Amino acid sequence: MASEIFEIPDMLARQIDAVGTYWNAGRRLEEDRIRGIVTCARGTSDHAATFFKYLMETHAGLPVASIGPSVASVYGSKLRLEGFACVSFSQSGTSPDLARLQGAAKAGGARTIAILNAADSPLGEGADMVLPVLAGPERAVAATKSFVGMLFASLAILAGYRQDRDMKAALEELPGLALQALDLDWSSAAIPLARSGSLYCVSRGPGLAVAAEAALKFKETCRLHAEAFSAAELFHGPVAIVRERFAVLFFGARGSAESSLDEAMKVLRNRGACVLLAHPDRERASLAMPCSRHEAFDPLVQSVGFYRFVERLARDLGEDPDAPPGLKKVTKTV
């Protein structure tokens, strides 16, 4: 896992060389005047799909439905998707339920795009267009670089959809930012998180993708029960279990989401929670992160810093992050 995390900057550099592939796919979605998007994914890759969903909804105004693969694989639904695109996200491209959903989407009239690390796979063969993640072989059970690569692909697709050349150019800063993120010291978070019986990861908007991914990685690699919420959803019930010393890891945002995150942190601190904040503003952050030109890039940078941190934490807890008991690298569900 650690060696794959350190490969992230090089992967991003390869993706920049191939950025035209993602850009053209985004432009094509715009030219085809698609009416909406459905996504098809599981696990970590599904969190990348969440990032893509927020990007396309907030910056392109397109509705994005995350469809449970069971809708096709268990219930055999005939989807009606004329004028839609189906975007699949997968590292291995082999889980049968994903192939079933992609097939049902195609049969229902959707154009299918697969964002895959292993392009040569059943999902890749069934897709109208394959966008390779270029992470190289990923062997650790806990996916890391492939997730970051899917976030990059999502950003580049959005840039192409909007024909936003400034955003495309700004993507070039990401390998350098990832390199800085690998060097961050979040060790002060280790003990508060480890002693919290369970914990929350919180963000808002596109950052929710990283909060969800962090919660999954805490489970997979550290065997800590973490759950992700938006800073708004938190107050529709989940805040009830936040007591003294309950740890909450915030993936901060800049711009319009910032005030709602600030408000949430204040309430949680008043309940005695241990609040940790990853934010590019060093005055505010308890966990540092480098500052990117685009606030839309923050979740990608946060995920790199988090992966570096959680891998160490897992080892300090006596776990084996490379091979968590009971998990397989390639999970095939039906």
Add this chain to the structure above:
Amino acid sequence: MASEIFEIPDMLARQIDAVGTYWNAGRRLEEDRIRGIVTCARGTSDHAATFFKYLMETHAGLPVASIGPSVASVYGSKLRLEGFACVSFSQSGTSPDLARLQGAAKAGGARTIAILNAADSPLGEGADMVLPVLAGPERAVAATKSFVGMLFASLAILAGYRQDRDMKAALEELPGLALQALDLDWSSAAIPLARSGSLYCVSRGPGLAVAAEAALKFKETCRLHAEAFSAAELFHGPVAIVRERFAVLFFGARGSAESSLDEAMKVLRNRGACVLLAHPDRERASLAMPCSRHEAFDPLVQSVGFYRFVERLARDLGEDPDAPPGLKKVTKTV
């Protein structure tokens, strides 16, 4: 909370008297040949939206996108929803972020339908069509009857969409089934759940709505950290924290989803987990539930039995389920 749970059978009887309202709304969606649906909801009502999403995707083949209210309220996105319907779910109809999202959906071309307990509310005023839940005033912080009423409305909308008169007729058995569900004895589950440091609620397909709602109620009323997963998603990482005596509450399904739930229970039992199953087949169930004619009704019946159970558990744990500390009945988020 307890008194409101006991009002559920009467509420369902009122909904049956008004079933034409929901049926006509469903028929209208079909006649208008809508291309897709977006939902707008928070908290417990958002779990009802999840039920509606699975119903419409599996039985009508329509894509349903759950859009985070922040897309409108924080990011000010201009949604493009020509040919879509926006269906909002809310008890009070007052959270400003929901009104913002509904407004953005309407501005983007969607027809707006609001399923509300308080029809006379900002959400109701802004909607093209209001479908009242008819639960009567709900005062307990933890919503119960309004959730069940939203599941009923979802089933009746689907029946109308499909012009399924058999399903419409079958709805009439629900008040009786709810009455039986209020009489179930799930007390054997109390101690295993209470001693589990944290726990999972698991189902598949439409049952996921009840698993998610149960997880929220465990937090809100019992201050137990429970998280919901599909039986497939569980194996893409979350299973890692399941050790000896970890409690997992399954909301069972009949038909095509049954084998995947069976397989998941087997794996979890092999890890030493304490697996509890609510299922209409008394031979298989550790937690009994009455058997409905339609498997699509099972989640509604399960939710009634669960509410009865969790309210008692909260009191046995020394909590006050009517007024959990730090929560308000009407949560207004922006």
